[in-house]
Amino acid sequence: MSDLPTLAQVAAEAGVSPATASRVLTGSVRVSTSTRRQVHDAISRLGYVRHRAPRGGAGRRSDQVVAVVVCEPAHRLFTEPFYARMITTVEEVLTGHGVPLAVMTATAATSTIATPPLVAGGVDGVLLVGARDRHPLAVTLAASGIPVRSAGRPPDGIDLPHVDMDNRDGGRQAAEHFLLGGRRAVGVIAGPPGLPASRDRLDGFVQTLALAGMTGVPVAYGDFTHSSGVHGMQWLLRRMPHVDAVFAASDVMAAAAVQTLRRTGRRVPEDVAVIGFDDAPIARRISPALTTVRQPVEEFAALATRLLLLSMTSADTVRNNPMLPTELVVRESA
Numbered sequence: 001m002s003d004l005p006t007l008a009q010v011a012a013e014a015g016v017s018p019a020t021a022s023r024v025l026t027g028s029v030r031v032s033t034s035t036r037r038q039v040h041d042a043i044s045r046l047g048y049v050r051h052r053a054p055r056g057g058a059g060r061r062s063d064q065v066v067a068v069v070v071c072e073p074a075h076r077l078f079t080e081p082f083y084a085r086m087i088t089t090v091e092e093v094l095t096g097h098g099v100p101l102a103v104m105t106a107t108a109a110t111s112t113i114a115t116p117p118l119v120a121g122g123v124d125g126v127l128l129v130g131a132r133d134r135h136p137l138a139v140t141l142a143a144s145g146i147p148v149r150s151a152g153r154p155p156d157g158i159d160l161p162h163v164d165m166d167n168r169d170g171g172r173q174a175a176e177h178f179l180l181g182g183r184r185a186v187g188v189i190a191g192p193p194g195l196p197a198s199r200d201r202l203d204g205f206v207q208t209l210a211l212a213g214m215t216g217v218p219v220a221y222g223d224f225t226h227s228s229g230v231h232g233m234q235w236l237l238r239r240m241p242h243v244d245a246v247f248a249a250s251d252v253m254a255a256a257a258v259q260t261l262r263r264t265g266r267r268v269p270e271d272v273a274v275i276g277f278d279d280a281p282i283a284r285r286i287s288p289a290l291t292t293v294r295q296p297v298e299e300f301a302a303l304a305t306r307l308l309l310l311s312m313t314s315a316d317t318v319r320n321n322p323m324l325p326t327e328l329v330v331r332e333s334a
Contacts, residue, residue: 005046007022009046010042010046011039011042014035014038014041016035016038016039020035020039021042024036024039036112036136037136040139064099064125065099065101066100066102066125066126067102067104067122067125068087068101068103068127068129069105069106069129069137070103070105070106070130071108071128071129071137072107072130074105077103079225080252081280081281081282082224082278083129086151086297086300086301087301090127090302090304093306099309102123106137111137111140112136115136115137115140118146119146125149125309126141127151128148128149128150130151130152131152132155132195134194138150138155139158142154142158147308147312148161148308149161149305149307149308150162150163151163151300151301152196152197153196153200161321162304163321163322163323164197164322165323165324165325165326166323166325166326167197167326169204169325170201170204170277170293170328171204171206171293172208173326173328174205174275174277174328175205175209175212175247176208177328178245178275179208179209179212181273181334183244183273184244185240185242185245186243186246186247187217187219187243187246187247188205188220188248188249189221189222189228189236189246189248189253189254189257190202190221190222191221191222191223191250201249202219202249205217205247206219218239220233220235220236222248222250222253224253226253226255226256228253228256229252229254230256232256233256233257233260234260244273245334246272246274246275247274247277248275250277250280251277251278252280254274254275254292255276257274258274258290258333268333269288273334274333275290275293275328276292276333277292277295278293278297279292279293279295279329280292283331289333290331290333291328291330291333291334292331293326294326294327295324295326296326299324303322307322
């Protein structure tokens, strides 16, 4: 006899009917946000896993489809270099296996639209990218029984197999470079606080500085866009006019910080050293060339895709969660 929780137990735990709990799992729009949250919370507490009937026999079928679901607004796919590099690599790997790719976006606000085709058998595997804390789709997919691989560590409390990059160590390397360079008035332009990768980059950076006796580092939060990098740099300059080093959680924000510093008469790196994160193409194009933490995006995307394909052909989920190293690339800005 299995001790796994049932849908009826989830419904009882959430204080709703089994029919309502079922509608939440299928992404029905006929459920209020508060009720959906109750059911997702109950799923997390009980560890409920939805059992799906297999779509065909064992082994890879010729009509399988994989969806990459990016938890960002659609316009970010065309403005953020990370997503272009990642999706291109995913498509190359899938094409080599004869599997077509579908690309979707799903913010927390649009997840009710994205969920039904994913959980109702429309796809055979999902590569989830950029899920933030309490993202309803991440919770639903974790309970769906569909083969899922998260590209990046999933939010706390959501059990999904994943591939990650060592963002924390990347932050550590940036901090140590500033310390070795004698920088002492250090600020941060961090990414979204609800994104695990952002938190890890920030934690690795500030904890390394704290071990060297530097505490109370000011942090401006951005969303990896150029405009948020400008606003973050302006905020840091108001907070600490004599700032001599800035760590930005993306190269796009770092490039914006460099431009903002120049407009205020600061020289980079003579007055202010700047380190970015990603080693995106913009890091080599701007002047001075950007010192940055390189993440192996193509290797990361390829590994996540291959592990997802493996879980689609195996009765047992591949539960290993590899972490790829990051590397500080020293150029001219720091």
